[in-house]
Amino acid sequence: MNLDTFDTTIQSLVSAAVKAKDKAYCPYSNFRVGASVLCADGSIVTGVNVENASYGMSVCAERVAIWNAVAQGHTDFKGAAISCDIKGDFKGSCGACRQVFAEFNEEMPLYLVKPDMTVKVVTVAELLPMAFTPKCLQEERI
Numbered sequence: 659m660n661l662d663t664f665d666t667t668i669q670s671l672v673s674a675a676v677k678a679k680d681k682a683y684c685p686y687s688n689f690r691v692g693a694s695v696l697c698a699d700g701s702i703v704t705g706v707n708v709e710n711a712s713y714g715m716s717v718c719a720e721r722v723a724i725w726n727a728v729a730q731g732h733t734d735f736k737g738a739a740i741s742c743d744i745k746g747d748f749k750g751s752c753g754a755c756r757q758v759f760a761e762f763n764e765e766m767p768l769y770l771v772k773p774d775m776t777v778k779v780v781t782v783a784e785l786l787p788m789a790f791t792p793k794c795l796q797e798e799r800i
């Protein structure tokens with residue numbers, strides 16, 4: 659979908675993810691990712707992937723965005739946008755990030771953004787069916 663299909667809030671969310679990508683710290687993969695989350699009060703918080711010489715310590719843009727937002731007092735998320743430089747088919751977030759999104763809102767729309775600024779919308783539930791969420795811990799147990 660074209661960006662002008664969306665309302666101005668989502669356009670801002672998408673633009674924030676694309677702009678954030680410039681700050682990605684990815685000297686090992688050279689794979690830049692920018693993410694943004696839309697909070698219930700309308701604020702937008704961004705993240706980038708942050709890599710490390712100890713490769714396994716690297717973290718994705720999506721989780722940095724969520725963690726930044728939580729650190730700023732937000733836990734009610736209405737959507738997230740993710741921008742990377744892949745020109746081909748849209749790519750969904752990694753499994754770890756899907757799980758972190760599901761913690762807060764399984765129905766949350768994710769706006770996947772390609773370099774030509776076309777957007778695909780998928781929900782967290784579509785990317786991570788049967789997620790283990792906080793509700794699961796309230797289920798009756800033996």
Ligand SMILES: O=c1ccn([C@H]2C[C@H](O)[C@@H](CO)O2)c(=O)[nH]1
Pocket residue numbers: 684687689690691706707708709716717718719720750751752755
């Ligand atoms: O959805 C994704 C997939 C990968 N990465 C990062 C992790 C690593 O820094 C680089 C290559 O995997 O891209 C993200 O930030 N988000």
Ligand SMILES: [Zn+2]
Pocket residue numbers: 718719720721751752753754755756
């Ligand atoms: Zn990830």
